[in-house]
Amino acid sequence: MCGRFVLDRKTSDLVALFDIDVEGAILPGPSWNIAPTQNVRVVIDAVPKGTEASEPVRRLESARWGLVPSFAKDLSGPPLFNARSETVTQKPAFQSAVGTRRAVVPASGYYEWHEVDGVKTPQYISLPDEELFLFAALYEWWRNPAAQSAAELWLLSTTILTRPSTGPLSEIHERMPVFLDAELASEWLDPHADGSIELVELVADAAEDIADQAQFHAVGSEVGTVQNDTPSLIRAAV
Numbered sequence: 001m002c003g004r005f006v007l008d009r010k011t012s013d014l015v016a017l018f019d020i021d022v023e024g025a026i027l028p029g030p031s032w033n034i035a036p037t038q039n040v041r042v043v044i045d046a047v048p049k050g051t052e053a054s055e056p057v058r059r060l061e062s063a064r065w066g067l068v069p070s071f072a073k074d075l076s077g078p079p080l081f082n083a084r085s086e087t088v089t090q091k092p093a094f095q096s097a098v099g100t101r102r103a104v105v106p107a108s109g110y111y112e113w114h115e116v117d118g119v120k121t122p123q124y125i126s127l128p129d130e131e132l133f134l135f136a137a138l139y140e141w142w143r144n145p146a147a148q149s150a151a152e153l154w155l156l157s158t159t160i161l162t163r164p165s166t167g168p169l170s171e172i173h174e175r176m177p178v179f180l181d182a183e184l185a186s187e188w189l190d191p192h193a194d195g196s197i198e199l200v201e202l203v204a205d206a207a208e209d210i211a212d213q214a215q216f217h218a219v220g221s222e223v224g225t226v227q228n229d230t231p232s233l234i235r236a237a238v
Contacts (some may be wrong), residue, residue, distance in 0.1 A: 002082060002160050002177045005110035006032045014060055018043050024061040033229045036081040040065045042158050043104040044139055045189040056191055067159035068142040069093040085163045085178050085204040089197045097138040099195040102188050103158055105135040111223055112173045122223050123172050124234045125216040134180035136161045136188055136203050163204045167212040178203055179210035
């Protein structure tokens with residue numbers, strides 16, 4: 001699973017990297033300890049409503065990490081921050097989103113807790129040369145029935161897909177995020193593409209090559225406290 005991650009890039013860097021057409025009004029900044037229910041930056045391709053346009057517009061938006069299904073009555077349910085790729089097309093909470101509302105969550109790296117003899121040690125997992133991970137994700141819009149203003153009416157939320165770990169990452173944890181191959185990212189984001197189990201399996205299988213490139217090292221226990229958020233969190237433990 002993926003329960004904490006890092007994105008140390010400025011928004012301007014992401015806008016240029018992903019060729020963003022529309023930048024969200026309020027976006028979170030760099031963080032070295034992103035946790036579920038916090039806002040994260042997501043890339044989505046969406047066809048503007050109320051227009052005759054058929055070409056998607058690429059957007060960089062802020063989304064709550066923890067998908068809120070459209071049928072939810074409130075936010076009291078468990079934060080659905082991960083979705084298993086093997087069953088995502090079968091689960092009511094994700095079925096609608098996987099069809100046409102797929103996203104990319106960029107990450108500089110992520111944390112996983114490796115357990116040996118009952119002792120858990122946090123590990124920081126990243127790619128060489130500061131390359132970004134592209135996590136395959138879903139997004140959903142939820143209409144807040146208790147909204148007191150237009151700004152509170154709609155909530156954008158997201159979840160990150162996971163799959164069984166392979167390669168060196170299987171030494172750390174039994175599951176890992178679905179890492180998107182850059183060549184498949186556009187197909188994953190395309191709202192016109194059928195969000196079938198075949199598409200999910202395609203991107204999940206391609207994640208193995210990226211997993212083989214991953215590197216990791218132990219970090220300090222400070223990452224376990226959400227309030228800690230500095231670059232020092234990713235330094236190797238002494």
